Amino acid sequence: MTSARTYGQACPVARAMDVLGERWAMLVVRELRLGPRRYSDLAAQLPGLGPTVLAARLRELERSGVVRRETLPPPGAARVYALTEWGAELEPVFAALARWGMRAPVPPDAHLGPDPVLLGMRTFFRSTPGWDAVVEVRLDGEVYALRVEDGALTDLHRGPAADPDATLTGTAGALHAVRTGTLPPDAAGLAVTGDRAVAGRLLDAVRLPG
Amino acid sequence: MTSARTYGQACPVARAMDVLGERWAMLVVRELRLGPRRYSDLAAQLPGLGPTVLAARLRELERSGVVRRETLPPPGAARVYALTEWGAELEPVFAALARWGMRAPVPPDAHLGPDPVLLGMRTFFRSTPGWDAVVEVRLDGEVYALRVEDGALTDLHRGPAADPDATLTGTAGALHAVRTGTLPPDAAGLAVTGDRAVAGRLLDAVRLPG
DNA sequence: CCGCATCCCCAAAGATACTG
C-alpha cells in the first residue's frame, strides 16, 4: 500500500525530490511558511487540490519529518499543521525558486492567496536604513504583523500586530497590484490607516521592478 | 492534447513548479548542469525513467524555455540537449535543494551517477587560498576537467583537461566514498596519478563533514 | 462545522516492443 515511490538515487537533489517532488507538496509547505494552519485553511488556499491528496501529502510530509501535527491548547483545541525545524530550513529553496519563477508565465485566471503576497514581500524586501515601523496587513480576512527595524524586515508572521504604526487593508490582488506598480493604493482598493508615511515607505520597499 | 496542467496560481513558486514540478523534470535538468547531453546519455543516467516520459519532459522543458535542442556541427552532427540561459539560472535552486536534501534518507540500492558526484564537489567546495591546479577526473567513463585558482573552484565542465596536474580515475561510488571519509582513495579504488599533493588538496577541499 | 475516507474516472507514469 505505501508504495514509497523513490527515484532510487543517492544524489541529494534526488533525495529532496523524493520528499518534496509529489504534486502539491511544495505548495502545501509554502502555506505553512508563515505559521501553522488548519486542514481546512490549507484546502481553502489550494483550489484544485482535493481532500484525498491533501490528506495524503500531509501524512507523507509528516512521516518524512517536514511537517508536524500539533494540537493547540484549549480553548480552541484546533488541530494544526506546522513546519518542523527541517521544514523551516526550506526557506533558501523557496527564495531561490521564487526568484527564478518570477520569469515564468502567469497562468490565466490565476488565483492569488494572501500568504504568497506576504511571502513575496519578505523575499523581495529592499532594505533602506533609517526607519522603523510596525505594520498590520489585513488581506482577504487574514491578518499579518510586520516589523521593520532600521529599514530591514525583522519579523513577519500571521496574527494581529501590537500597537501598529499603520494598517493596510484590502485584497491580496489589490496589494499585489500596488507592488507591481499597476495601480496606486487608493485605486487598487487598498485602505491605508495610521501613519501614511510609514505605509508609503513600506510599499516602496516591497515594490517590484519591471 | 497538450493539457497544460497548471496550479493556476500567480505565486512565483507555483509558477516555477508549473515548469519544473512534473516527475523527473528536475533530474533531467540536473543532468544538463555540467553541459549538453544526448538523449541516450540522459536515459542511461536516469534509471527508471522510460523513453516516453523522457521525451515528454524534454519537449515540455524545451517549450517552456528551460532546455534547448541543439545539433552539433559535423562531423558528429549529434543532437544534444542543453540548458538555456534561464535554465542555467536554476543553479541557486539546485544549490539550496542539495544542501537541504543532504539530510534526507538515502534510498536502498541507490544509484549514483558521475554527474551528481562532480556537482556535489562544486556545491560543497571549501575554498582555501594559496593553491592552483588543473585536475582531470574520470568516473565510469565520463571525463571532467576542474580548475582551481587561488584555492577556489573556478571551472568545472565535462571533457578532458588540458595538461592536468593530476588525474583521478575510478567509479562514482569510489570518489563518493572518499568524500564522505568512508574509505581512503586507494582502498576505495580511486587511482591517483600525477601530483599527489594537488590531488590530496582537492580531495580535502571536497570532503564532506559528518 | 472540521477532518478526513470512499468511490469513480481520467490522466500520467512504468514497462516493453518496435521503427525511421
Added chain:
DNA sequence: CAGTATCTTTGGGGATGCGG
C-alpha cells in the same frame, strides 16, 4: 541512436458521505 506505439498500473481531480 532517438525516439514513437502500445499496454498496464498508479496517482490525481471531483463529488459525496460519514464520524467526531
